[in-house]
Amino acid sequence: MNNNLVSSKIKKITRNDVEITINYIDSVGTPLAEPVTLQGHYNDNLDMPWKTIPGYVLSSVQNFQQTFIPNPDGIYLIYFKQMAAPVVVYHRNTNGELISDPQYIYGELNKDYQAKPLAEAERFLVDYPKKSKGQFSSQVQEYEFVYNTIPFVKYEIKKDLFVRTNENVDVFEEPGSKNPLQLPLPHDSTWRVYKALKETYSNTIWYNLGGSTWIPSSENISSVILKQYSEEKKAIDSPLSANANNISYIYQIIDSMPINRSAKILYYSDQNVTAWETPYGTMDNHRYFGGQEVFVTRLIQLDNNSVWAELKDGYYIESKYLNL
Template sequence: MGKKTSKRFSHNGERTMENDVLSPKVKKIARDDVLIKIHYVDSLGKDIAQSKTIKGHYLDKLDIPWQEIPGYVLSSVTNFQQTFIPNPDGIYLVYANQLSAPVIVYHRNTDGNLISDPEYLVGELNCEYDTKPLEEANHFLIRSPKKARGQFTQHVQEQEYIYNVLPIKEYKITKNLFVETAADINAYSQPLNKVPLEKTLPYGTTWKVYRAVQEIYSNTIWYNLGGNTWVPSTESIVTETINQVSSRQEMLNSPLAETASNISYTYSVIDSMDINRSVKILYYKDQNITAWKTPYGDMDNQRYRGGQSVLVNKIVQLDNYSVWAELKDGYYIESKYLNL
C-alpha cells in the first residue's frame, strides 16, 4: 500500500495547514523605529524652543508634547497627526508673540487708603511673578493676598497688602522754621495729596512753616505754610531757621506805618502802591484763605472765602519779590489770591 496522507478539515469542510507549518514562515510586522520630530517655531518659522524627537510603534497613538513658552501663545499646528506614521518633515507647533497684562499691587492701611503708589509688575506671557510687602512696613503687615505668586496672563490681576498703621505722623520742627523755594514748586491742599493746587509757589520766595508731618514709609516731610497749603520735602526747597527778636514783635501792629524794616524780620519793602478798591478772592475757589497779621509773620484765625469781596488799601512788594495786599481790616494776604 502506498503511504497514507493525513488530512484535516475545518468544521466547514475546508482544509487547513498544521500550525507548526504556518508559524515559522509568517511573522507579525512590529515596527518600533518611527521617529517624529516636533518643532516649536514662531509665525516666521524661527525656532523659539528646543525641538524634540519622539519615538513610537507604527500606528500607535501619538501624544504631542505641548509646551507653554513665555511670551507666546499656540496659534496653529502644521503636519498634525495622531498616530506614529513616517513623517520626514516633522510636526510644527506655531506660536504667536503676545504681551501679558500687568499685575497691580496695592499697599493700603486699614482704612483702605494707599500708603504708597501702586506697583505695576510686567512680564512675558506665562512667566511667573512674585509680589512682596513693603520692606519698610513689613512689621505692620496684617493681611497678604491669598496667592502672592502666579503667572502673567492676558488679563489684569490685582494683589493687595494691608497694614495696620497710619500713613503719616507728626514731625517736630523748630519754632522759627522757614522754607525757601529753589524753583517754582507745587503746593498741595493736604499731605499725601497727588493733585497739586492750581498755582505754584514762585522761585526765590520764603515761607514760614507752622506744622510738619512725616510719611511713615519714607523720609518725605510735608510742611504746612498756613491754611490748606502743604509742600513736600521732595520739592525744590531749602529749610532754614530765622531767629526773630521778640521785643520787636510789638512794633508790628501797624507795620506799614513803621519803617520798612518792620514789615518782617526777614524782608524789606521795596515798593508800594495805594489802590483803595474792592476786589474778589479768587485763588482756590473751594477753600478758605488765611489772613496774616504781617507778611511772613503770624497767621490769624480770620479766613476769607473764595469769591468774597474785600477792600484793599495798599499793595506792597517785599525784597523777595512777593506781593502782599493790605486789607481795610488790617490783615494781609498775598496778591495772587486776588483779582487785582
C-alpha cells in the same frame, strides 16, 4: 563585474540622508505648530525636537522611533488641551487684613503672567514679592502685596513757622501727590506753614501753606530752609515812598501802589489768615476768616518778591490770600 551596479547596490543598502518629519497636532488632528523635518544618516540616533505648546500637554506619540529609519508617514506628537491653574494675588494692609478682593489671573498653560500691585495704592506699597512673574502651571500660585493704608500722621510744628525758598519749589494739591501744580513757589520767597503731616512709610514731612497748597521736605525741597521768625526778627529800617509811614521791615520795599478797593479772603469759612502789624514783623491775634470782605488801601512789593496788602484797619496780609 559592472562597477556601476556594485555602487548602486551599496547606496540602496546604506540608505544615506534619511528624512523624518515631526508633526505637532491636537487630539483631532489640527496642527498646533509648524512641522519640523530632520535629516540624518541611516540608523543614526534621532534626537526628538520636543515642543512646549501653551495651553496644551503632550499626551501621546504616534510612529515613535529613536533612529533614522525611513518613515514616509512621519512622527506625530499629539497634545491634549489643558487649562492652567489660576494665579491668586492678595492685597493686604500692614495688619494682614485684605483691602480688596483677591485677584485671580487666568491664562493658558505655560504662558507668561505678571502679578501687579493695585494701581491706586501703589505709592503706599511697603512689601511685595521679589519675583512676581512666571508661567502658568497646573498648580495654583499665590502672591501678596502689603500696603500702608494709614500713610500720614499729624506732625507737630512750632508756632509761627515759615518756609523760605532758595530756588523754585514744586507745589502739590495734596500730600503724597506725584503730580505738581503748574506754577512752583518762586525762589527766595517766604511762606507760612499752617499744619504738617508726616508719611508713616518714610521720613518725608508735608507742609501745608494754606488751602490746597502742599510741599514735601525731601528731594528738590532740600533748598527750603525752615525758620521761626519770632526768633530772628532783625528789622531793617527802610525809607518808604512819600505817601507811606516809616515802618521797620525785614526786607526792602521795591514798589508801592495805591489800590483802594474791597477784596475777599480766599479761604474756607473755617480757615483764617493772620494779621501782621508790619510785613514779617509782629504778628497780631487778629484773624481774617475765609470769605470775609476787607478793604485794601495799597499793595507793596518787597525785595524777596512777596507782595503784601495794607488794609484799611492798619494790618497787613500777603496778597496771595486775597481775590485781587
